[in-house]
Amino acid sequence: MVPGLAGGGDGVRGGGAVSLTRLPLLRAPLACNGAVYLRTHGAKPRGTRAGQQGYANSMTSNEAARARAGGMIGKVKRALGPAGVFLEGFIREPRMVGSVIPSSMNTIDRMLTPVDWEACDVFVEYGPGVGTFCRPILDRLRRDAKLIAIDTNPLFIDYLKRTIPDSRFSPVLGSAADVESIVKAHGADHADYVVSGLPFSTLPDGVGPAIAAATHRVIRPGGAFLVYQFSARARDFMEPHFARIDDGYAPWNIPPCKLFWGWKA
Secondary structure: OOOOOOOOOOOOOOOOOOOOOOOOEEEEEEEEOOEEEEEEEOOOOOOOHHHHOOOOOEEEHHHHHHHHHHHHHHHHHHHHOHHHHHHHHHHHOOOOOOOOOOOOHHHHHHHHOOOOHHHOOEEEEEOOOOOOOHHHHHHHOOOOOEEEEEEOOHHHHHHHHHHOOOOOEEEEEOOHHHHHHHHHHOOOOOEEEEEEOOOHHHOOOOHHHHHHHHHHHHEEEEEEEEEEEOOOHHHHHHOOOOOEEEEEEEOOOOOOEEEEEEEOO
């Protein structure tokens, strides 16, 4: 079938799909009166108007624009690699992705420094994106421990499943507010540490408080909620649950971000 000619679909919209076996020479689309038509050679039109449209179907200018945009995004994504996937995820769900640029290694190292890795059986991450934190966590994690990465964006989850073949790693499509049931589904009663880069200041109403409360419940005593944010508002959600919150700052991150470690008594 001829791909990408119906708003990103795999066929041509109209009276019927077009087969390459019936169009031996498929030329470029031809714009005409606000629509785009396939200009073909080597295939004879049928006797009826409906039959002729079987090989020369049209799509609206809006659909053509979406197809071109989709092709452009695909080219940019392939050129940028993981950064391109991250950018596409930000474009699709800007309220759920904290930044258009992944965190710096300096930020990651500072965020993970307080973790007692020998005492860590279950580590959870909210909003893993393309795995910027996942790989450093796995590098530090014990061989018999596990990392559960939760994201609402299927684009990121699919990418992580394809690119991190580690038996300790479980990417999960879901909400951080459901962390308790997700952890139990993976055979654990609690998490030792949870790290989050979710943008608390832009989450839908009620979601931030729900995530903070669920996170406090799932973390064992002595464990911590690790949060990196561009806004201090995340601390407002943490304070009702974590009696001790340590602060930090990562000035070399792009953009600079605030760091919080909420410890469960």
